[in-house]
Amino acid sequence: MGFLDNQVALVTGGGRGLGRSIALALAARGASVAIDDVYRDEAGVSAADATVRAIEESGGTGLALSEDVTTVDGAAAMVEATVQKFGRLDMLVLCAGNTTRGRLHELDEAQWDSLMSLHLKGHFLACKMALPHMLAQNSGRIVTVGSRGAFFQVPANKQVPRDERQPPSAAYSAAKAGILGMTTTLAVELWETGITVNCLMPSASTQLFPDTKPRMVGGVPASNSLDPDDIAPTVEFLCGPDAADISGRIFFASGGDVILYGNQLDLAGSRMIRKDGRWTADELSQVLGPLAGL
Ligand SMILES: NC(=O)c1ccc[n+]([C@@H]2O[C@H](COP(=O)([O-])OP(=O)(O)OC[C@H]3O[C@@H](n4cnc5c(N)ncnc54)[C@H](O)[C@@H]3O)[C@@H](O)[C@H]2O)c1
Numbered sequence: 001m002g003f004l005d006n007q008v009a010l011v012t013g014g015g016r017g018l019g020r021s022i023a024l025a026l027a028a029r030g031a032s033v034a035i036d037d038v039y040r041d042e043a044g045v046s047a048a049d050a051t052v053r054a055i056e057e058s059g060g061t062g063l064a065l066s067e068d069v070t071t072v073d074g075a076a077a078m079v080e081a082t083v084q085k086f087g088r089l090d091m092l093v094l095c096a097g098n099t100t101r102g103r104l105h106e107l108d109e110a111q112w113d114s115l116m117s118l119h120l121k122g123h124f125l126a127c128k129m130a131l132p133h134m135l136a137q138n139s140g141r142i143v144t145v146g147s148r149g150a151f152f153q154v155p156a157n158k159q160v161p162r163d164e165r166q167p168p169s170a171a172y173s174a175a176k177a178g179i180l181g182m183t184t185t186l187a188v189e190l191w192e193t194g195i196t197v198n199c200l201m202p203s204a205s206t207q208l209f210p211d212t213k214p215r216m217v218g219g220v221p222a223s224n225s226l227d228p229d230d231i232a233p234t235v236e237f238l239c240g241p242d243a244a245d246i247s248g249r250i251f252f253a254s255g256g257d258v259i260l261y262g263n264q265l266d267l268a269g270s271r272m273i274r275k276d277g278r279w280t281a282d283e284l285s286q287v288l289g290p291l292a293g294l
Contacts, residue, residue: 002030003240009091010034010082012069012126015047017206018145018228019095023051025232026091026239027060034082036065036096069096070117075125079133089133091239093143094123099208104170112171119175123182131195140195141239142186148201148252150177180250184264187248196247198238203254204228223255230255 009026013019015037027033033055039047052062063085067074083089098118100111123144134140150173183199190197205212205226212226223230234253237243252259262268271291273279 002028004091004236005030007031007090007239008034008082008086008088009093009239010036010078010089010126010130011093011095012036012078012122013094013096014051015039017095017208018202018204018231019093020047020051020054021228021232022093022095022235023062024054024058024060025229025236026093027055027062028058029236029240030060031091031239032061032063032086034063034065034078034085036067036069036078038066038068040066069122069126072125075122075129079126079129083133088137089130090137090139091141091143092126092130092134093235093239094126094145096122097145097208099172100169102169107171115171115175116178119172120178120182123179127186131190134195135193138194140193141243142195142197143235143238144179144183144197144199146179146183146199146201146250147172147176148203149173150180150201180264183250184248190247194244196238196243196245198243198246198248199250200231200235200238201250201252202228202231203252204231223257225255227255234258 004026007030009023009031011019011023011026011033014023014033014035016039019035019037023033023035035048035051037046037048037051041047046064046066048064048066052064055062063082065078065081067078067081069075069078079089096118098115100107100115102111127142130140130142134142149168180199183197187197203212203223203226206228231253234251238246238251250261250264252261273287273291275283
């Protein structure tokens with residue numbers, strides 16, 4: 001018996017990488033898990049089917065779906081199929097994702113749109129379709145998936161030698177920053193409904209980020225493990241009974257490291273200057289340069 005017995009999860013992007021690890025972990029806790037993923041290998045084998053097989057081999061219950069999360073029809077079909085099969089929907093974990101390797105000025109409009117569509121529209125549509133079921137139940141857990149790329153690229157990349165830096169993608173960071181904003185404000189929209197929304201920022205070696213290296217970020221030493229299975233316990237916790245009152249928060253997970261970020265509007269770690277009246281640009285040049293470490 002697990003603490004998610006009789007509960008139902010839907011994990012997008014659950015065919016590979018973090019989504020697969022999370023789906024298996026939730027199933028091991030007793031949840032019935034619907035896995036949505038569009039990927040098929042060269043032999044035509046569906047990644048979602050493979051995850052469901054692994055769940056069933058461990059004695060759990062799964063449902064394989066291959067809907068495109070970026071379309072209204074796909075998102076609706078994925079949620080409806082889950083509710084039809086299992087009767088309810090308690091957890092939504094949004095791991096479907098991708099990135100681009102090019103620098104911003106090298107991307108074309110289609111690449112930009114595709115990234116925004118997968119991350120932002122994908123999160124929006126899945127929540128839009130799932131929330132009516134959760135609101136009717138007065139309960140639910142939503143875990144969005146962001147990235148430290150949303151706000152950490154500059155310090156992170158300056159800490160490692162130029163030729164070892166991970167290629168950043170400004171478009172990916174923009175999409176992930178949108179997910180952070182969506183998470184915190186959606187949590188406020190859902191205050192007192194029994195539904196929580198929290199954002200996971202992972203770091204693990206997957207087919208999407210095979211070259212991920214442990215990186216010291218924000219003064220925190222890097223974890224020495226990049227196993228995707230290390231991420232799942234944070235999501236189990238967020239879906240479990242002890243996290244019922246945690247919402248609108250951002251968690252980093254990698255290896256043995258978990259960071260609960262502070263309130264985003266808290267000035268700890270930031271620098272604020274104030275004067276009575278308006279600053280001039282000359283005055284700011286005198287003050288802000290040194291504050292930025294110049
Ligand atoms: N791995 C990391 O270190 C890391 C770091 C920060 C953020 N993330 C984020 O975590 C999430 C999972 O990443 P991952 O590393 O496990 O990648 P992954 O590529 O292993 O898994 C993502 C899955 O999403 C599926 N997918 C893509 N488009 C889809 C669509 N339109 N509909 C349904 N499924 C779709 C893919 O087929 C794939 O199996 C992504 O949002 C990624 O941006 C990962």
